[in-house]
Amino acid sequence: MKKRSIVLKLFLLTTGLFTITxxxxxxxxxxxxxxxxxxKKTHSVQQAFETFVEEYSKSDQSFDVVKRLKQRFYDQTNAQLILLDRNGVIKDENYYYMEIQGTNEKRLSYIPLNNILSGEEYSSFMKLGLQDNxxxxxxxxxxxxxxxxxSISSSHGIWTNDNIVDDLKTYGIRWEDVQKNSSNRSLITLLEGTVTKQHLPSKADLQIVNNIDVIIQGVQRWELSVLLGETNPSVLTSYTFGDEKKGLNQMFVKPVLQKGEVVEFAFAMTSLQPVNEAMLVLKDYYVYAFIIVFIVIILLSFYYSKMIAKPLIKMNQVTKRLANFDFSEKLPYSSEDEIGSLSASINTLSVNLKDRIEQLHVANTKLQEDVERERRLERTRKEFISGVSHELKTPLSVIRSFAEGIKDGVSKNNDYYTxxxxxxxxxxxxxIVEMLELAKLESGTYKLQMEAFSIDSLLQQxxxxxxxxxxxxxxxxxILTEPNILVLANRNRIEQVIVNLLNNAIQYTPAGEKITVSVLVQESTVQVxxxxxxxxIPEESLDKIWDRFYRLDASRSRHTGGSGLGLSIVKNILExxxxxxxxxxxxDGVVFYFTLSKFEKDSV
Structure with a gap:
């Protein structure tokens, strides 16, 4: 199976999560x-609109009060608001209208102009050039x-209210049928008469009129739906009008009640076009934002992956070293989180494991030493038994043979045999005494009692x-020495050493020759x-002469030396x-030497 790095895994995981999010x-x-x-916007506008209507209906409806309420509503919602009287005519500080004296009907009819004089309709209406009479x-x-x-026809031309025409089409009433008077005669009326009076806005008022173009379209739409019986004018009504190209608008209509009767209608309109435009901009923005954010995600994911994986990789390296019994490296950590706690635990494990292994190593070394010592003891025991058997066999044979000779009366001179x-x-x-002495020295339990004494005096004795x-x-x-040379040692055992070495020298020195005993004083030791x-002595025997029962002659003749234990006893005492x-x-000969600790009087 292909091995993947934890950094790569974390990088892919975090990049995927951030990208999906x-x-x-x-x-x-x-x-x-x-x-x-x-x-959200329509809800806030509706709440502010209902508050306005409630406060307006309770106020004295003076110009200043209405202006203040309208301004507060605009500040809260940035939406337009107008008021219509119960006949559907926009209430303003200026009331624009025409008065017509009917030809067939002997009554005056009023044509409100506040609702229609907006934008292009105002310009085309003014081209009629209507005059009184x-x-x-x-x-x-x-x-x-x-x-x-x-529509209004005069000798100067025809003016058509395009907004109402469009609304009629919405309700299935064609303008051609209206012109032919063939549809909805109960809805559409034909008035023929003479202009008796008119109040038109001046050019200075045109800007004010143009600011309410769209809301007037909504008002006309509502009026038509009321006339067609599709809308109840006595309740709060909300509807959307316009199109997505020119812009959608949300209209709110609520009656103003006084003493339980409808006296006016309040209209509030907010444009939804900024929302659509903002969403189009956001969609374009998200293309660039996605590229930038994706690059940032990659960088952050890589950094996050390295930050998380770095201590884990270090832990892996250290634990591999622990597996190979390498405890030299420790994990650095500074945080108090789970990773820091794990690093501390691994460091503690490393220290404890090192201590336990060292203890096991010491115990194992001691065990090996014990085993080796047991082996040496066993080997020594075998050699000892073999040596003792050989050494005792000769005297026992002599004693037996001489005892049998005495018994058999071989010789009359029994004193020689005895x-x-x-x-x-x-x-x-x-x-036997020397073997017991050697066994005591090799037991490992023998303790020496040290004392200061004069080595030159001991040599003389x-x-x-x-x-x-x-x-x-x-x-x-x-004897070559200086007087009063003090050493720190066990006097009896050193005397035994000197006796054995001097006895060995006497034994191997030819008759009439010389033996030299010298003492050399050094800084902290004395060499004898x-x-x-x-x-x-043959070179191959220099190291062997210290072994028990070893003699230079292979035959181990009884006449050439002692028991073969003297130098072995010397070795153990000196060690x-x-x-x-x-x-x-x-x-011209052979030199045996040994050193002892020098005793300083000032150190006592």
């Missing part, structure tokens, strides 16, 4: 933001004495004790050397003192 956010805004914004024809919607004009038996018995006794052997071979012993003239010792050949 952003896409969901983008799709959510594309699908629901526009609807949510429209709902001029004959005109009006097709429109009658409401008692009021006629909302659909002396031999006693001599061999003494040798066996000496051997030993030489005096061994004067018989020295004189027997006519040897000359020379015993040199005898004679044949040198218990921690002394350096050895043997070397020189041109």
């Amino acid at each position: 952003f896409l969901l956010f983008f799709v959510g805004q594309s699908l629901f933001l526009e609807k949510f914004y429209i709902k 001029e004959q005109i024809y009006v097709k429109g919607i009658r409401k008692k004495d009021l006629v909302i004009p659909i 002396d031999v038996i006693l001599e061999e018995t003494d040798k066996m006794n000496t051997l 030993v030489c005096t004790k061994m004067a018989f052997g020295i004189e027997k071979k006519h040897l000359h012993v020379q 050397s015993i040199k005898n003239t004679g044949e040198p 218990l003192h921690g002394a350096l010792y050895g043997v070397r050949n020189e041109e």
Whole structure:
């Protein structure tokens, strides 16, 4: 299976999560933001509109009060607001109208102009050039004495209210049928008469009129739906008009009640076009935003992946070293989170594991040493038994043969046989004593009692004790030393060492030759050397002579030496003192030497 880095896995995971989150956010805004914004905006406008109507109906409806309420409504919603009287005529500080004296009807009819004089309709209407007492024809919607004009004809031309025509088409009433008077005669009326009076806005008022073009279209739409019976004018009404190209608008209409009767109508309109434009801009913006955000996501994901994976990779490296018993590296950590806690735990594990392994290593080394010591002891035991068997076999054979000779009466001189038996018995006794001495020294439990003594005095005493052997071979012993040289050691054991070495020198020195005993004082030690003239020791035997039962002659003749334990005892005594010792050949003989610790009087 292909191995993937945790950095790559975290990078892909975080990039995917961030990208999916952003896409969901983008799709959510594309699908629901526009609807949510429209709902939110219409709801806020409706609440402000209902508050305006309630406060307006309770006020004295003076010009200043109405202006203040309208301004506050505009500040809150940025929406337009107008008022219509119960006949559907826009209430303004200026009331624009025409008065017509009917030809067939002997009554005055009023044509309100506030609702229609807006934008292009105003310009085309002014081109009629209507004058007082001029004959005109009006097709429109009658409401008692009021006629909302659909078209006005005069000798100068025809003016058509295009907004109402469009609304009629919305309700399935064709303008051609209206011209032929063939449709909805109950709705459409024909008025023929003479202009008796008119109040038109001046050019200075044109800007004010143009500001309410769109809301007037909505008012006319509502009036037509009321006349057709599709809208109840006594309740709050909300509807959308316009198109997506020119812009959608949301209209709110609510009656103004006084004493339970409808006296006016309030209209509020807010444009939805900015929402559509904003959504189009957002869609274009999201294309660039997605590219930028995607790049940022990649960078952040990479940084996040490295930041999270870096301590994990380091942990992996350290744990691999732990698996190979390498405890030299520790994990750095500074945070107090789970990763920091895990790093601390791994460091603690490393320290504890190192300690346990070191303890096991020490125990294992000790165990190996114990096993090796047991092996050496077993080997020594076998060698010891073998050596003892060989050493005891000869004297026992001699004793047995001489005892049998005495029993059988081979010789009448029994004193000779008895002396031999006693001599061999003494040798066996000496051997047994030396073997016990050696066993005690090698037991590892023997403790030396140290004391300060004069080494030169000890040498003199030993030489005096061994004067018989020295004189027997006519040897000359020379002691080279300074007086009062103090050493720190066990006096009895060092005396045993000197006796063995001097006895060895006497044994191997030819008769009439010289033995030299010298003491060399060094900084912290004193070296004692015993040199005898004679044949040198073979090089291959220099290291073996310290072994028990080892003799230079392979035959181990009883007449060439002692038991073979003397030098082994010397070695063990000197090792218990921690002394350096050895043997070397020189041109005219052999030198045995050892060192002892020098005793300083000032240190006491």
